[in-house]
Amino acid sequence: MRKKSLLALLLAMTLLLSGCALIVKDKAVDDATVIIRMGDQTITKAKVNEEVENQLDSMESYYYSYYGQRIDRTNPEIVADAQEAAVADLKQDLALTAKAKELGLDQLTPEEEKEAEESAETSYSGAMDYVKTYLLADSGLEGEALDKAAEEELAKMGVTKDVYLEAARRTTADNKLRQYAIEGVTVTDEEIQETFDSRVESDKSLYGERPGSYATAVNNDTTVYYVPAGVRRVKQILTKFKDEDQAAIDEANQALTEANSQVDAAQAKIDAANAILHPDGQEATATDLPEEDLTQQEANLAAAQKELEDAKAAQAAAQKAVDDATNKAFENIDADADAILAALDAGEDWDKLMEEKNQDPGMKTHTKGYAVAADMTGFDPAFVQAAMALEKPGDHSGKVRGTSYGYYIIRYDSDEPEGPVQLEDVKEVISSSLQTTKENQAYSDAITKWVEEAGITVDMNALKD
Numbered sequence: 001m002r003k004k005s006l007l008a009l010l011l012a013m014t015l016l017l018s019g020c021a022l023i024v025k026d027k028a029v030d031d032a033t034v035i036i037r038m039g040d041q042t043i044t045k046a047k048v049n050e051e052v053e054n055q056l057d058s059m060e061s062y063y064y065s066y067y068g069q070r071i072d073r074t075n076p077e078i079v080a081d082a083q084e085a086a087v088a089d090l091k092q093d094l095a096l097t098a099k100a101k102e103l104g105l106d107q108l109t110p111e112e113e114k115e116a117e118e119s120a121e122t123s124y125s126g127a128m129d130y131v132k133t134y135l136l137a138d139s140g141l142e143g144e145a146l147d148k149a150a151e152e153e154l155a156k157m158g159v160t161k162d163v164y165l166e167a168a169r170r171t172t173a174d175n176k177l178r179q180y181a182i183e184g185v186t187v188t189d190e191e192i193q194e195t196f197d198s199r200v201e202s203d204k205s206l207y208g209e210r211p212g213s214y215a216t217a218v219n220n221d222t223t224v225y226y227v228p229a230g231v232r233r234v235k236q237i238l239t240k241f242k243d244e245d246q247a248a249i250d251e252a253n254q255a256l257t258e259a260n261s262q263v264d265a266a267q268a269k270i271d272a273a274n275a276i277l278h279p280d281g282q283e284a285t286a287t288d289l290p291e292e293d294l295t296q297q298e299a300n301l302a303a304a305q306k307e308l309e310d311a312k313a314a315q316a317a318a319q320k321a322v323d324d325a326t327n328k329a330f331e332n333i334d335a336d337a338d339a340i341l342a343a344l345d346a347g348e349d350w351d352k353l354m355e356e357k358n359q360d361p362g363m364k365t366h367t368k369g370y371a372v373a374a375d376m377t378g379f380d381p382a383f384v385q386a387a388m389a390l391e392k393p394g395d396h397s398g399k400v401r402g403t404s405y406g407y408y409i410i411r412y413d414s415d416e417p418e419g420p421v422q423l424e425d426v427k428e429v430i431s432s433s434l435q436t437t438k439e440n441q442a443y444s445d446a447i448t449k450w451v452e453e454a455g456i457t458v459d460m461n462a463l464k465d
Contacts (some may be wrong), residue, residue, distance in 0.1 A: 035463050036087065038094045038456045048463055051086035052079070080464075087458055092447060095454040096177060097170075105176040112172050119171075120164035127154055181446035182439040187431050193423070195430050199225040200420045212376030219371055219378075223429050224421070231416040233369035234387045237353060238360035239337040240406040245329035252325045256318040262311040269304035273297055330401060337399045337407040344396060350411055359406075369413045383408050
């Protein structure tokens with residue numbers, strides 16, 4: 001009530017001070033207000049507000065995906081940001097379209113036109129499939145009737161094949177305009193060297209005292225520029241559990257997970273009962289509880305203790321089942337692993353045996369072997385310990401019992417030399433990265449220049465009215 005009175009008072013004061021009657025805008029006229037002008041081209045308030053809504057949709061999608069929150073679409077600051085972004089995008093569209101026309105880049109070759117038509121066809125077909133699958137799934141329509149209904153639904157949303165075709169043509173023109181803007185942009189050897197030196201120093205700081213982190217990064221195919229001490233390369237021949245044994249282990253582990261949950265649940269009940277019977281961790285039983293409640297809580301505690309005892313017994317049985325299944329799985333691959341070791345001891349070539357017997361697909365892609373270091377995580381500790389225990393390059397382990405997959409037979413292949421990597425090994429990566437950065441900057445600078453030169457005017461006051 002108070003808020004309504006205050007609002008009424010403020011409105012009355014506003015009308016009194018302005019000395020005029022309340023004016024109601026004609027929406028059609030307001031929508032037709034010109035907000036952006038470039039020569040004889042104009043963009044109305046309706047079109048700008050449509051783009052503002054798109055900006056708000058994007059902002060909301062971002063906030064929701066990262067923070068799980070909706071934005072306040074009535075917040076003046078948020079709306080102002082969306083308006084600024086919308087106007088900037090529309091100005092850029094005008095300027096780029098004009099520049100492409102000026103340079104004749106909006107005229108597509110027959111090959112480009114064909115590609116645009118194919119792109120539009122693919123996009124429209126995808127939109128049709130989406131509508132059929134998600135909007136017309138329960139319509140009961142089929143064949144031509146379903147196609148017609150999907151086309152009508154898309155038309156209601158302003159989506160036609162011509163819309164996609166125009167967008168594809170625009171994309172082609174924009175790509176040609178970008179190529180025009182970045183022509184002649186190159187990377188010098190000095191820039192490559194400077195970037196290399198900078199990245200070496202950065203990685204030295206990052207990995208110098210953390211060889212395990214370096215090893216993990218390299219195994220994840222991250223380009224690294226400095227090698228710390230204590231890293232070696234190893235290769236392995238993995239003898240995996242047989243499929244039926246792996247299935248038995250997985251089933252036993254699932255039962256163990258459920259048993260662990262039962263133990264946790266029983267312990268939680270005990271803790272809850274104790275919190276009531278022994279507040280603040282006191283050993284003495286609470287004396288301020290009614291006798292009936294005290295009796296009930298003591299009964300709850302006794303029941304929970306019995307539940308925990310039973311759960312722990314089930315947990316032990318489940319753990320034994322896991323151990324038994326795992327032991328059986330190892331027994332069933334003992335002969336295979338022993339045969340590999342015997343062949344190695346007889347002088348068989350490691351790489352040949354690895355090619356024939358290894359069941360680790362990672363060795364196909366990590367041709368230099370895995371990088372390992374004593375402090376690394378992410379690999380089976382049994383693998384890392386055995387790999388680091390080997391004394392010199394060329395040595396191989398015996399059967400190493402893995403935690404999850406089977407037996408590892410590991411060979412110490414080489415040491416990673418401490419210090420910066422060779423520039424030639426990373427030159428292409430650096431050059432490509434710098435080239436992309438410089439091209440993006442050149443295009444961004446060109447867009448800024450073209451927008452400034454386009455003579456575009458904006459009436460932000462009319463937009464905010």
